[in-house]
Amino acid sequence: xxxxxxxxxxxxxxxxxxxxxxxxxxxxxxxxxxxxxxxxxxxxxxxxxxxxxxxxxxxxxxxxxxxxxxxxxxxxxxxxxxxxxxxxxxxxxxxxxxxxxxxx
Ligand code: FES
Numbered sequence: 188x189x190x191x192x193x194x195x196x197x198x199x200x201x202x203x204x205x206x207x208x209x210x211x212x213x214x215x216x217x218x219x220x221x222x223x224x225x226x227x228x229x230x231x232x233x234x235x236x237x238x239x240x241x242x243x244x245x246x247x248x249x250x251x252x253x254x255x256x257x258x259x260x261x262x263x264x265x266x267x268x269x270x271x272x273x274x275x276x277x278x279x280x281x282x283x284x285x286x287x288x289x290x291x
Contacts, residue, residue, distance in 0.1 A: 198284040199223050200243065210280055214240065214249075215273035223287060230274040235259050241269040241286040248279030 194207040197217050208217035215238065218224035228234045239260070242249065249271065252260075256275040260266045273285075 195248075195278050195280060196282040197278065198244075198282070200284060200286045202287075208278055210278050212278050213274055214271070214276045214278065214283075214285060217278065218273060218285075218287075224273060224289075228274075230272075235263055235272065237289045238272045238274050239263050239266065239270060240273055240288055241267070242271050242276070243269070243284040243286055245279075245281045245283035246271075248281035249283060250275075250277035250279070252276075 193209065195210055197206045197208055197214065198204070199206065199218060199221070202223075204221055204223060206217045206221040206223075208220070215224060228238075246269070252271070253275065256272050259272060260270050263270065
């Protein structure tokens with residue numbers, strides 16, 4: 188039996204900074220720990236533009252988009268099929284690379 192993964196690597200572009208976090212951690216929590224994301228409203232949809240990022244790799248291993256997140260993404264100018272809200276997307280077992288769109 189293979190050993191269970193304890194942490195997964197999240198890479199934040201454009202800096203290339205990497206963060207190790209447990210599966211189930213939101214992208215926001217992992218990025219906040221690394222000081223890469225500061226503005227947030229804990230999922231209250233008040234900072235949607237600041238919480239918006241693009242997932243470049245590992246999209247399939249993230250938690251699925253729920254209706255509420257989809258509705259919020261619909262309000263963002265420039266959102267695409269790569270878009271997620273950092274507070275809603277949870278890490279899975281595979282490494283993920285994201286592109287940060289706002290600056291702390
Ligand atoms: S933390 Fe505010 S919308 Fe995600």
